[in-house]
Amino acid sequence: xxxxxxxxxxxxxxxxxxxxxxxxxxxxxxxxxxxxxxxxxxxxxxxxxxxxxxxxxxxxxxxxxxxxxxxxxxxxxxxxxxxxxxxxxxxxxxxxxxxxxxxxxxxxxxxxxxxxxxxxxxxxxxxxxxxxxxxxxxxxxxxxxxxxxxxxxxxxxxxxxxxxxxxxxxxxx
Numbered sequence: 374x375x376x377x378x379x380x381x382x383x384x385x386x387x388x389x390x391x392x393x394x395x396x397x398x399x400x401x402x403x404x405x406x407x408x409x410x411x412x413x414x415x416x417x418x419x420x421x422x423x424x425x426x427x428x429x430x431x432x433x434x435x436x437x438x439x440x441x442x443x444x445x446x447x448x449x450x451x452x453x454x455x456x457x458x459x460x461x462x463x464x465x466x467x468x469x470x471x472x473x474x475x476x477x478x479x480x481x482x483x484x485x486x487x488x489x490x491x492x493x494x495x496x497x498x499x500x501x502x503x504x505x506x507x508x509x510x511x512x513x514x515x516x517x518x519x520x521x522x523x524x525x526x527x528x529x530x531x532x533x534x535x536x537x538x539x540x541x542x543x544x545x546x
Contacts, residue, residue, distance in 0.1 A: 412448040412457070412458050412460070413448065413458065414448050414449060414450035414451075414458035415447045415448050415449065415458075415515050415516070415519035415520070416515070416516065416519065417447065417449060417450075417513050417514070417515050418513070418514040418515075419511050419512070419513055419514075420511070420512050420514065421510065421511065421512075422509060422510050422511060422512050422539065422543040422545075423543045423544060424512075425467075425474065425512045425514075426543060426544045426545050426546070427467055427474075427545060427546060428467075428545070428546035429441065429466055429467065429536045429539055429540070429545050429546065430536070431529050431532045431533065431536070433526050438468070438517065439465055439468065439473050439517055439520060439522055440465060440468065441465050441466055441467055441468065442464075442465065442526060442527050442529070442532050443464075443465050443522070443525065443526055443527065444462055444463070444464055444465070444478070444496075444497070444498045444523075444525040444526070444527055445462070445463055445465060445473065445475070445520040445521060445522050445523075446460050446461065446462055446463070446520065446521040446522075446523070447460070447461055447463060447475075447513075447515050447519060447520050447521070448460055448461075448519075449461045460521075461477060461478070461479075462477075462478040462498040462499070463475030463476060463477055463478060463513055463515075463520075464476045464478055464493075464498075464507055464527055464532075464535070466512070466535075466536075466539070468517070469514075471516060471517055471518075472514050472515060472516055472517060473514070473515055473517050473520060474512050474513070474514055475512070475513050475515065476507045476508055476509065476511075476512065476513070476535070477507065477508040477511070477513060478493070478498050478499075478505050478506070478507050478508075479505060479506055479507075479508070480499050480501070480503040480504065480505045480506075481506070482504070484506040484508075485506070487506075489508060489509055489510035489511075490506040490507065490508050490509065491506060491507050491509055491534075491535060491538055492504065492505075492506055493505050493506060493507050493531055493535070494531065496525075496527070496528070497523075497525045498525060498527075507535060509535070509538060509539065509542065509543070510543075
């Protein structure tokens with residue numbers, strides 16, 4: 374329960390509540406997830422995977438930052454000017470100081486025969502536990518502040534299979 378006090382006629386949150394709000398925002402636990410509020414699409418930079426070649430390793434760490442090996446969600450723009458954004462799962466494969474790098478996860482079975490996608494099986498990243506694929510030929514770069522975290526780690530053996538494919542096909546380290 375938030376406590377407010379009046380300062381010069383303006384309601385102000387108590388320091389503890391303000392601090393908790395900041396922590397929740399940093400962890401991606403703010404906002405109305407699952408509500409009917411329309412979401413703004415994230416600013417996503419898409420690049421060819423080879424252009425972002427880097428070292429890749431499974432490194433989830435419960436330090437408050439989103440890390441390689443974690444699955445996060447982002448509101449992605451959709452086709453058409455009146456189409457609302459769609460929340461999409463991405464597998465993190467790296468980060469910079471303030472952005473995360475990820476690969477798009479999709480349950481769309483049409484990716485099964487596409488060379489740019491790799492089957493990853495089912496997991497917590499899909500509520501229906503459908504077979505999913507990860508896109509290997511494009512890397513998404515998103516501000517860490519624009520992703521939502523649920524604390525879902527990708528299975529390490531499956532992550533290593535993806536990492537090995539990125540090393541072989543796209544010259545990652």
